[in-house]
Amino acid sequence: MANETEAPYGMPEPSTVSWREGVDRSTAVVVMAFFASSVAWLLIGSALALAASIKLHSPGFLGEWAWLTFGRVRPAHLNTVIYGWGSMAGIGALLWLTARLCRVTLPFRLPLMVTCVLWNVAVAGGTWSILAGHGTSVEWLEFPYHWSFVFAGLFAILMFSTLTMFTRRKVSHIYVSQWYLLGSVLWFPFLYAQGNALIHGNLATGVVQASANWWFAHNVLGLWFTPIGLAAVYYLLPKVLGRPIHSYYLSILGFWTLALFYNWAGTHHLIGGPIPAWLVTVGTVGSVMMFIPVTTVAINHHMTTKGHFDKLRVSPTLRFIVFGAMSYTVVSFQGSLQALRTVNEVSHFTHYTVAHAHLGVYSFFSMVMFGSIYYIVPRLIGREWPSGALIKLHFWLTATGMVMYWVGLTWGGWFQGLEMNNPDIPFMDTVLMTVPYLWSRTVAGVLMTIGHVVFAVSLWLIFRPEARDIKGPTLFDPSAAVTGGEG
Amino acid sequence: MTLIYIFIFGSVLVFGITAVAGFVWAIRTGQMRNFSAGATSIFDDEEPVGTMTDTFPGAGTHADRDTKQEGRDSGQRD
Numbered sequence: 370m371a372n373e374t375e376a377p378y379g380m381p382e383p384s385t386v387s388w389r390e391g392v393d394r395s396t397a398v399v400v401m402a403f404f405a406s407s408v409a410w411l412l413i414g415s416a417l418a419l420a421a422s423i424k425l426h427s428p429g430f431l432g433e434w435a436w437l438t439f440g441r442v443r444p445a446h447l448n449t450v451i452y453g454w455g456s457m458a459g460i461g462a463l464l465w466l467t468a469r470l471c472r473v474t475l476p477f478r479l480p481l482m483v484t485c486v487l488w489n490v491a492v493a494g495g496t497w498s499i500l501a502g503h504g505t506s507v508e509w510l511e512f513p514y515h516w517s518f519v520f521a522g523l524f525a526i527l528m529f530s531t532l533t534m535f536t537r538r539k540v541s542h543i544y545v546s547q548w549y550l551l552g553s554v555l556w557f558p559f560l561y562a563q564g565n566a567l568i569h570g571n572l573a574t575g576v577v578q579a580s581a582n583w584w585f586a587h588n589v590l591g592l593w594f595t596p597i598g599l600a601a602v603y604y605l606l607p608k609v610l611g612r613p614i615h616s617y618y619l620s621i622l623g624f625w626t627l628a629l630f631y632n633w634a635g636t637h638h639l640i641g642g643p644i645p646a647w648l649v650t651v652g653t654v655g656s657v658m659m660f661i662p663v664t665t666v667a668i669n670h671h672m673t674t675k676g677h678f679d680k681l682r683v684s685p686t687l688r689f690i691v692f693g694a695m696s697y698t699v700v701s702f703q704g705s706l707q708a709l710r711t712v713n714e715v716s717h718f719t720h721y722t723v724a725h726a727h728l729g730v731y732s733f734f735s736m737v738m739f740g741s742i743y744y745i746v747p748r749l750i751g752r753e754w755p756s757g758a759l760i761k762l763h764f765w766l767t768a769t770g771m772v773m774y775w776v777g778l779t780w781g782g783w784f785q786g787l788e789m790n791n792p793d794i795p796f797m798d799t800v801l802m803t804v805p806y807l808w809s810r811t812v813a814g815v816l817m818t819i820g821h822v823v824f825a826v827s828l829w830l831i832f833r834p835e836a837r838d839i840k841g842p843t844l845f846d847p848s849a850a851v852t853g854g855e856g
Numbered sequence: 857m858t859l860i861y862i863f864i865f866g867s868v869l870v871f872g873i874t875a876v877a878g879f880v881w882a883i884r885t886g887q888m889r890n891f892s893a894g895a896t897s898i899f900d901d902e903e904p905v906g907t908m909t910d911t912f913p914g915a916g917t918h919a920d921r922d923t924k925q926e927g928r929d930s931g932q933r934d
Contacts, residue, residue: 617895628875757912
């Protein structure tokens with residue numbers, strides 16, 4: 370049991386384990402199980418993504434197997450990266466961050482381990498069903514409906530564990546990251562239950578089902594991934610740099626405005642669709658109001674890092690986190706603009722939207738999760754990453770791949786939209802016009818996938834017996850620390 | 857159909873209400889006071905303001921790291 374200090378600024382007794390170490394170790398088994406599973410799903414999701422991407426410019430690829438046709442591979446990719454990679458990495462970060470911020474050890478470790486196992490079973494079972502041809506065709510909810518009961522139960526366990534830590538917390542002040550984490554873990558399970566009830570329970574059918582679908586799907590990003598990602602950035606950016614957040618007031622303002630505006634935004638996916646105009650207008654207003662929280666986050670992250678960008682060279686975590694935070698700013702402003710009817714009539718139903726989605730889930734959320742895993746794992750198991758070169762390779766492959774992916778599809782998608790709006794251009798000409806851009810997507814996807822393999826190798830090497838020989842994590846080693854400015 | 861719209865927008869409202877309720881609770885319990893202290897609440901004597909807590913493995917010489925580590929039992933993990 371850790372020797373936890375009661376006073377927030379208390380000095381730990383010499384020659385005892387610090388409260389931080391005790392808290393970190395208590396989360397080790399559970400959080401590592403979630404991280405390891407998430408990386409496995411990342412590899413599977415990347416393979417499915419590559420297959421889907423290649424099919425778009427070379428339609429015959431793997432075409433002879435029904436299981437690997439585009440209509441199955443593409444939703445299988447989406448669901449493995451959302452529920453497998455993203456959610457499991459996010460849950461690992463959520464549990465670790467909550468334990469650290471509340472300064473309590475992780476409770477209910479056995480139920481949480483069972484949660485991890487069942488989560489894997491549910492993702493595997495759901496993906497299998499999709500590939501077997503039993504997907505539901507409702508985007509973001511393609512798993513057959515019975516798996517939603519499993520996920521709902523697991524979300525309840527997560528919610529209960531997180532709230533238990535929160536009520537046992539040893540600090541009176543609730544840090545901004547904690548607000549975001551509470552938001553994600555309190556709102557998303559209800560959203561998930563309601564989305565499933567409406568859609569799989571056939572309460573919402575036809576056009577109303579589409580409204581419910583996009584209200585749900587957009588909030589997976591807005592109320593689940595975004596708060597966890599921002600919580601990690603708001604904790605790790607100041608921690609790594611050793612500099613408090615530039616304006617704490619703005620960070621709190623950003624959280625509360627996100628809480629008020631984000632869940633209205635989903636219907637912007639249906640601009641031009643056969644739903645009441647006011648429903649779309651609500652979504653557009655909600656999306657444009659997101660300028661407020663996004664601006665606060667952008668100012669804060671930039672001003673906290675300003676003058677310390679040279680630290681990106683020395684910290685693996687910082688590279689990924691800063692890349693992710695910058696992407697958050699770009700993807701959010703882009704998203705607000707895309708919700709305007711004039712922009713949307715060009716960008717809708719094109720590859721532009723696909724680029725935007727990956728900028729959010731990959732460039733922002735996944736890069737932040739990579740950075741978080743690089744920070745968290747050495748502290749959990751008391752070992753340092755075996756190779757800095759592998760981490761750099763991972764960063765450059767994924768960063769280059771992502772930029773290439775976004776530029777290619779944004780550019781190609783915009784022209785695709787303009788051409789599709791022009792009745793003089795035959796549809797097939799537009800399709801052929803996009804082929805070079807689709808090739809650039811596949812090349813970018815290959816780069817990112819190699820990056821993920823490098824990441825998985827790093828994670829495997831840190832558990833090898835040889836890794837023991839490396840002295841404790843540099844993190845707890847002040848000699849490796851660089852002075853972080855005026856403080 | 858109307859019932860379903862009520863359900864959807866009712867849920868949206870419930871989300872909004874939980875946010876407002878949380879906000880009121882935060883003000884009542886003093887979370888909105890003393891913002892500058894809040895920003896430093898994640899730092900302490902062990903990991904103070906002004907010290908970086910992350911580097912690439914192998915950054916800095918090993919001798920340097922080992923000496924410093926002996927001086928900090930709490931930092932040693934293995």
